[in-house]
Amino acid sequence: MPAILIAVGSTRRPKLGAVEEAVASFGSQFNSAASFEVQGFQVESGVADTPCSREELMRGARQRAEALKQTLEKNGRRATYYVGLEGGLDVAFENGSHRVFLESWAYVTDGTKGFFGRSGGIELPEALIEEVMEKGVDLSVAIDRFAGEVGIRDSQGAWGVLSGNLISRQEAFRVAVLAAFAPFYNAQLYKPARAAGA
Numbered sequence: 001m002p003a004i005l006i007a008v009g010s011t012r013r014p015k016l017g018a019v020e021e022a023v024a025s026f027g028s029q030f031n032s033a034a035s036f037e038v039q040g041f042q043v044e045s046g047v048a049d050t051p052c053s054r055e056e057l058m059r060g061a062r063q064r065a066e067a068l069k070q071t072l073e074k075n076g077r078r079a080t081y082y083v084g085l086e087g088g089l090d091v092a093f094e095n096g097s098h099r100v101f102l103e104s105w106a107y108v109t110d111g112t113k114g115f116f117g118r119s120g121g122i123e124l125p126e127a128l129i130e131e132v133m134e135k136g137v138d139l140s141v142a143i144d145r146f147a148g149e150v151g152i153r154d155s156q157g158a159w160g161v162l163s164g165n166l167i168s169r170q171e172a173f174r175v176a177v178l179a180a181f182a183p184f185y186n187a188q189l190y191k192p193a194r195a196a197g198a
Helices: 013-030 054-074 126-134 139-147 157-162 169-185
Strands: 004-008 036-040 081-094 097-109 114-123
Touching: 004 013, 004 054, 013 036, 013 081, 013 169, 054 081, 054 097, 054 114, 081 126, 081 139, 081 169, 097 126, 097 157, 097 169, 114 157, 114 169, 126 139, 139 157, 157 169
Parallel strands: 004 036, 004 081
Antiparallel strands: 081 097, 097 114
């Protein structure tokens, strides 16, 4: 049986690792004999480097998956699933004040239908909110300055810094990928509702 190809619209290690870990968790629910191959490809999201709304995060994840599908098809290749991953910020209003959360989103499509999933959210400290939301500094740059390190997004990510390394960037994306794939590996529950009177 040929491997099921899962194409990911990124070559960053935390994102690829997240998909690999998620697939290891749900793969047997597709077919116990199935094997999976996860491949990363560099594609653009079409949104800001640090998306600053839930809508922009969702759009970025979807556009990565769709751009990946188009790119592969132009080169005569196909995947069984296309995965777009996007991390960024969501702003909520609570008790009269703004709360800014870091979130990780996934969009998975088989080329016909697609579904979203997201991680939980972790609240940003005021110093980071000011850098990113008010001064327009990319989160990857701001978190490096904030933590006094370099290349954080390719290791534990802002998630790791903010959670004291209890939740890594890879883990946040893993949760999002598991959620986005649920309608595929748990398809019985996601069948369309029967029409009234049917």
